[in-house]
Amino acid sequence: MLDVIRSLVIPGTSKIVLLSLDGLGGLPRPETGRSELETARLPNLSALAAEAACGLIRHVAPGITPGSGPGHLGLFGYDPLAYQVGRGVLEALGIEFDLRGGDVAARGNFCTVDAQGRITDRRAGRIPTEVCVKLTDRLRSIRLPGVEVLVEPVQEHRFVLVLRGAGLSGRLSETDPQALGTPPLPVRALEPAAAHTAELVNAFVEEARKRLTDAAPANMVLLRGFDRLPELPRFPDVYGLRAAAIAAYPMYRGLAKLVGMDVIKTGKTYAEEIATLREHWQAYDFFFVHYKDTDKAGEDGKFDAKVEALERFDGFVPAVRDLGPDVLVVSGDHATPSILAAHGWQPVPVLLWSRYCGADPVTAFTERACAAGTLGTLPAHHLMPLVLANALRLTKFGA
Amino acid sequence: MLDVIRSLVIPGTSKIVLLSLDGLGGLPRPETGRSELETARLPNLSALAAEAACGLIRHVAPGITPGSGPGHLGLFGYDPLAYQVGRGVLEALGIEFDLRGGDVAARGNFCTVDAQGRITDRRAGRIPTEVCVKLTDRLRSIRLPGVEVLVEPVQEHRFVLVLRGAGLSGRLSETDPQALGTPPLPVRALEPAAAHTAELVNAFVEEARKRLTDAAPANMVLLRGFDRLPELPRFPDVYGLRAAAIAAYPMYRGLAKLVGMDVIKTGKTYAEEIATLREHWQAYDFFFVHYKDTDKAGEDGKFDAKVEALERFDGFVPAVRDLGPDVLVVSGDHATPSILAAHGWQPVPVLLWSRYCGADPVTAFTERACAAGTLGTLPAHHLMPLVLANALRLTKFGA
Numbered sequence: 001m002l003d004v005i006r007s008l009v010i011p012g013t014s015k016i017v018l019l020s021l022d023g024l025g026g027l028p029r030p031e032t033g034r035s036e037l038e039t040a041r042l043p044n045l046s047a048l049a050a051e052a053a054c055g056l057i058r059h060v061a062p063g064i065t066p067g068s069g070p071g072h073l074g075l076f077g078y079d080p081l082a083y084q085v086g087r088g089v090l091e092a093l094g095i096e097f098d099l100r101g102g103d104v105a106a107r108g109n110f111c112t113v114d115a116q117g118r119i120t121d122r123r124a125g126r127i128p129t130e131v132c133v134k135l136t137d138r139l140r141s142i143r144l145p146g147v148e149v150l151v152e153p154v155q156e157h158r159f160v161l162v163l164r165g166a167g168l169s170g171r172l173s174e175t176d177p178q179a180l181g182t183p184p185l186p187v188r189a190l191e192p193a194a195a196h197t198a199e200l201v202n203a204f205v206e207e208a209r210k211r212l213t214d215a216a217p218a219n220m221v222l223l224r225g226f227d228r229l230p231e232l233p234r235f236p237d238v239y240g241l242r243a244a245a246i247a248a249y250p251m252y253r254g255l256a257k258l259v260g261m262d263v264i265k266t267g268k269t270y271a272e273e274i275a276t277l278r279e280h281w282q283a284y285d286f287f288f289v290h291y292k293d294t295d296k297a298g299e300d301g302k303f304d305a306k307v308e309a310l311e312r313f314d315g316f317v318p319a320v321r322d323l324g325p326d327v328l329v330v331s332g333d334h335a336t337p338s339i340l341a342a343h344g345w346q347p348v349p350v351l352l353w354s355r356y357c358g359a360d361p362v363t364a365f366t367e368r369a370c371a372a373g374t375l376g377t378l379p380a381h382h383l384m385p386l387v388l389a390n391a392l393r394l395t396k397f398g399a
Numbered sequence: 400m401l402d403v404i405r406s407l408v409i410p411g412t413s414k415i416v417l418l419s420l421d422g423l424g425g426l427p428r429p430e431t432g433r434s435e436l437e438t439a440r441l442p443n444l445s446a447l448a449a450e451a452a453c454g455l456i457r458h459v460a461p462g463i464t465p466g467s468g469p470g471h472l473g474l475f476g477y478d479p480l481a482y483q484v485g486r487g488v489l490e491a492l493g494i495e496f497d498l499r500g501g502d503v504a505a506r507g508n509f510c511t512v513d514a515q516g517r518i519t520d521r522r523a524g525r526i527p528t529e530v531c532v533k534l535t536d537r538l539r540s541i542r543l544p545g546v547e548v549l550v551e552p553v554q555e556h557r558f559v560l561v562l563r564g565a566g567l568s569g570r571l572s573e574t575d576p577q578a579l580g581t582p583p584l585p586v587r588a589l590e591p592a593a594a595h596t597a598e599l600v601n602a603f604v605e606e607a608r609k610r611l612t613d614a615a616p617a618n619m620v621l622l623r624g625f626d627r628l629p630e631l632p633r634f635p636d637v638y639g640l641r642a643a644a645i646a647a648y649p650m651y652r653g654l655a656k657l658v659g660m661d662v663i664k665t666g667k668t669y670a671e672e673i674a675t676l677r678e679h680w681q682a683y684d685f686f687f688v689h690y691k692d693t694d695k696a697g698e699d700g701k702f703d704a705k706v707e708a709l710e711r712f713d714g715f716v717p718a719v720r721d722l723g724p725d726v727l728v729v730s731g732d733h734a735t736p737s738i739l740a741a742h743g744w745q746p747v748p749v750l751l752w753s754r755y756c757g758a759d760p761v762t763a764f765t766e767r768a769c770a771a772g773t774l775g776t777l778p779a780h781h782l783m784p785l786v787l788a789n790a791l792r793l794t795k796f797g798a
Contacts, residue, residue, distance in 0.1 A: 063784025067797035
């Protein structure tokens with residue numbers, strides 16, 4: 001489908017803004033029967049919904065709860081079932097590591113082993129991040145034949161290992177036995193083509209062990225979530241857009257970078273993100289702007305905090321509209337209902353405003369109201385083609 | 400998709416009940432403009448609908464009327480177009496024959512042939528079932544090289560033939576010429592891989608002819624609807640559920656067994672089925688409970704009887720809710736509109752209740768009301784992932 005879209009793209013000068021509220025969707029609080037969106041006072045979003053086409057988007061499939069990776073790939077127009085991103089890759093993206101196509105990434109833990117090499121603490125007593133930084137320096141000096149070894153600290157006992165080179169595979173078993181009293185497991189190839197990568201990883205672990213003998217409690221490593229970075233079609237190439245990402249959190253910058261968007265430097269607050277949007281308005285055609293507070297409150301199970309986060313977001317809508325976008329989309333990467341205190345599988349409200357979006361009866365930006373919108377319930381990756389069409393950037397199919 | 404679901408399943412203690420009303424959906428009676436569901440007094444289903452997420456499910460594809468096999472496979476989460484079950488297999492399931500993967504089954508008829516072997520009665524004068532039982536005993540003694548020959552009486556002139564062995568194919572033509580005055584046709588292979596099976600079946604027919612020469616009017620057999628039992632992923636394995644089926648009719652027990660559910664012994668009435676549900680509440684995580692009366696009334700074209708069947712069902716809803724299921728689903732395997740007096744292609748109402756189902760505006764369990772529900776109109780096989788999600792038995796996709 002991306003190839004079809006690519007073949008229909010025509011140049012244009014229209015401006016597109018995608019405002020993504022992380023964990024946007026919610027569920028009714030039993031006491032009131034109203035969801036976070038239904039509880040919040042959202043005058044600007046309601047007014048926008050009244051002028052927009054509304055609906056619900058589903059990022060993966062019915063009943064499937066999206067992680068942040070699949071949630072964003074869906075928003076960016078990639079079918080998350082066709083482009084799967086593993087946990088090692090996500091950990092690397094979370095620290096904005098510059099992953100390249102073909103790289104194999106793993107989540108690493110420093111751990112403690114006894115004199116017989118048996119694990120006594122899988123997290124090395126959660127060493128301070130400064131110690132982690134020093135020890136990853138030691139690991140960086142490890143050399144393996146034919147590949148580059150990249151090691152980056154994350155936080156406390158966690159680090160990222162990346163192997164870069166030709167012909168690597170991420171289909172590897174984990175070294176973490178998820179239990180104490182036994183030594184780390186050797187990595188096994190889960191497909192024949194992974195045999196060489198498995199040898200390299202086992203050599204790395206052996207070298208790491210030698211370099212860490214005097215570093216107790218962090219005297220060994222565990223590796224999990226091996227994955228190869230999928231070769232994703234580049235967003236700017238597929239859609240013919242100069243695309244910019246504005247996000248205060250590294251994970252979302254990493255995901256945008258993964259599809260080839262320009263990641264613009266911004267501050268830590270949403271006000272700073274909106275200022276960044278304004279400053280770069282002329283330089284790009286497409287802006288992905290990420291809002292984190294809704295997800296944070298939802299994950300913490302704080303219904304009222306999520307309501308407040310929605311109301312704060314609502315206050316920024318006029319500033320975005322003042323820029324005069326041709327297409328304005330408001331949606332999210334997944335639901336985070338406060339009563340679940342976790343990501344949810346529920347479809348997420350979406351509104352799409354443009355001069356050509358068509359009328360629909362929805363006048364409130366809520367789960368229930370959007371369910372009756374003219375966009376219906378659609379896979380998230382069907383949104384980008386609709387966005388491009390509304391930006392008059394697609395020619396007809398079959399002349 | 401089943402593999403994706405399987406990879407996300409996590410253990411849990413939640414209880415799921417799927418109440419299936421056979422032939423649930425209907426159509427308005429022209430005199431009143433109201434369907435069976437819209438005519439019936441259903442206080443308990445209405446109350447449940449008001450708390451649940453509602454929608455319509457489509458079991459095969461738009462405009463396609465599901466038979467009982469595809470209808471139930473859809474409910475159980477299997478795409479009926481990907482897992483096709485032929486008529487011979489369904490006939491075997493209808494008598495609860497213990498079919499195994501790779502078995503080839505056919506519907507058999509005893510018929511009457513004249514001295515020249517030409518068919519004079521395709522149903523052998525509808526011989527009594529006792530005669531059928533005796534004659535199938537004779538056919539059971541037939542031996543074929545390399546396969547087991549299994550023959551079971553059904554009713555009157557009808558029986559089931561099953562061949563069990565390696566490398567069999569169900570892609571065979573039928574022996575019934577659907578006409579009088581001509582001899583039965585030899586079986587032909589409809590694909591090269593079926594050549595050997597065709598030889599075996601033709602040898603069976605020849606042996607049957609010899610064993611039945613003195614059994615007029617049932618002095619020959621006709622075979623139709625050859626099919627191989629598909630290798631279906633097992634429901635308890637895919638979904639990580641201890642799954643039980645409670646059904647008074649053998650066909651539905653057979654379909655549940657086909658996907659690996661435990662079939663629990665029960666009585667002939669729905670009251671007995673509900674008592675069975677209560678007795679086995681602790682032993683299982685998932686219960687499929689089948690209600691037949693709605694379909695029977697619909698097939699007979701009896702609108703009022705179908706209304707009464709719906710009202711009787713409604714009376715059992717409180718007893719099910721009293722058990723305290725975490726997820727309660729009410730739906731059906733296909734529509735049987737009374738004005739059609741047959742299965743219909745119309746999508747079927749569904750309601751899904753759980754603590755996390757989300758609010759929707761639907762307050763009545765009818766075709767028209769459910770069309771406006773937040774579940775929308777969805778393929779029936781998308782229901783099981785939603786059910787698992789609501790039972791908190793799926794982890795997120797892509798961390």
